[in-house]
Amino acid sequence: MAPRNCALCHYARAILKRPKTGQQICKECFFYVFETEVHNTIIEASLFKPGDRVAIGASGGLKLPFKDSTVLAYVMKTLNERYNYELQLFLLSIDEGITGYRDDSLETVKRNQEQYDMPLKILSYDELYGWTMDAIVAQIGKKNNCTFCGVFRRQALDRGAAMLEVDHIVTGHNADDIAETVLMNIMRGDIARLGRCTAICTQGEDTIKRSKPFKYAYEKEIVMYAYFKKLDYFSTECIYSPEAYRGHARAFLKDLEAARPSAIIDIIHSGEAFEVKEEVKATQKAQQTCRRCGYMSSNDLCKACTLLEGLERGVASIAITDRGVKRLDAEDRPVENMRTIPYFHRASNTGNGNLATTEASHLNARDLPSDSEATDASMY
Numbered sequence: 593m594a595p596r597n598c599a600l601c602h603y604a605r606a607i608l609k610r611p612k613t614g615q616q617i618c619k620e621c622f623f624y625v626f627e628t629e630v631h632n633t634i635i636e637a638s639l640f641k642p643g644d645r646v647a648i649g650a651s652g653g654l655k656l657p658f659k660d661s662t663v664l665a666y667v668m669k670t671l672n673e674r675y676n677y678e679l680q681l682f683l684l685s686i687d688e689g690i691t692g693y694r695d696d697s698l699e700t701v702k703r704n705q706e707q708y709d710m711p712l713k714i715l716s717y718d719e720l721y722g723w724t725m726d727a728i729v730a731q732i733g734k735k736n737n738c739t740f741c742g743v744f745r746r747q748a749l750d751r752g753a754a755m756l757e758v759d760h761i762v763t764g765h766n767a768d769d770i771a772e773t774v775l776m777n778i779m780r781g782d783i784a785r786l787g788r789c790t791a792i793c794t795q796g797e798d799t800i801k802r803s804k805p806f807k808y809a810y811e812k813e814i815v816m817y818a819y820f821k822k823l824d825y826f827s828t829e830c831i832y833s834p835e836a837y838r839g840h841a842r843a844f845l846k847d848l849e850a851a852r853p854s855a856i857i858d859i860i861h862s863g864e865a866f867e868v869k870e871e872v873k874a875t876q877k878a879q880q881t882c883r884r885c886g887y888m889s890s891n892d893l894c895k896a897c898t899l900l901e902g903l904e905r906g907v908a909s910i911a912i913t914d915r916g917v918k919r920l921d922a923e924d925r926p927v928e929n930m931r932t933i934p935y936f937h938r939a940s941n942t943g944n945g946n947l948a949t950t951e952a953s954h955l956n957a958r959d960l961p962s963d964s965e966a967t968d969a970s971m972y
């Protein structure tokens with residue numbers, strides 16, 4: 593069979609088939625349509641305004657090999673220059689303290705800093721919480737370690753962003769990730785979160801605005817983009833993630849995609865169509881501030897402080913459940929030299945005046961990940 597010409601330019605030889613559309617196109621047309629689709633997503637959702645300081649979350653996670661963050665940094669820089677967004681871009685990376693995984697990916701982050709000429713901030717769990725993930729796993733094992741990592745990473749990103757005094761955090765979560773989250777909420781029967789887990793932008797009163805420019809980008813196309821652009825990225829999944837709950841949703845989604853490639857986008861659109869009844873919204877807890885660290889919480893103590901106290905007391909496994917938290921509160925035993933999280937001071941200029949989507953305009957503490965959502969890399 594003779595080689596086909598590109599379905600878009602009709603001139604160059606087609607060298608790839610888009611997983612998202614099935615079109616056979618050339619490399620240059622693929623770059624153009626991929627970047628243009630991301631640009632359209634940004635514009636349609638009014639994610640930024642001129643002058644915004646934007647941190648690119650370059651942390652990876654159990655389901656986010658560093659290629660997603662690398663491609664996001666490259667595409668954000670490209671679009672910022674091409675369409676004159678007038679953004680100030682930063683790289684923000686979290687060091688969880690996972691030997692043989694995070695230390696290698698951080699070297700990639702440092703090279704990206706030089707390649708893309710962006711300031712870089714690295715904040716470690718050890719610096720913030722006094723614990724590394726290696727130490728946490730040594731105490732609790734691999735069964736629930738993702739809960740600790742997800743909760744700790746999310747707060748670490750907000751704190752790192754506050755240090756950079758940015759207005760906005762963007763993460764490399766893609767269409768596959770969001771579709772997986774929809775499926776996870778269905779499997780857990782978490783109806784309250786089904787109506788908002790597809791939001792492209794989220795923001796609470798005391799948290800920095802977050803968005804996902806790759807919301808409609810397929811993971812396979814991100815891989816192809818990184819490969820054909822010859823980007824410098826790290827692509828090994830977390831060594832502690834094999835037992836993560838998200839893996840079941842991912843395996844199911846891959847089977848669906850093999851039978852029907854549009855299944856990923858179809859699931860996202862289904863999630864967008866969900867509406868939560870008012871009586872369900874009425875059961876959601878109001879936002880308050882953690883009395884210990886000052887971070888946003890739906891309880892007296894935020895989840896990060898509760899988990900950290902469990903680690904310090906040597907009973908980390910019981911701090912994961914609501915029943916275990918009540919047991920800790922009932923004991924109220926002082927722990928000598930117990931480490932706590934530094935008090936959170938949000939930068940005064942963050943989150944003001946940004947153009948946000950309707951989905952993000954009325955959020956409370958329940959809009960942050962629950963313990964089970966945080967189990968899966970906290971969606972950053």
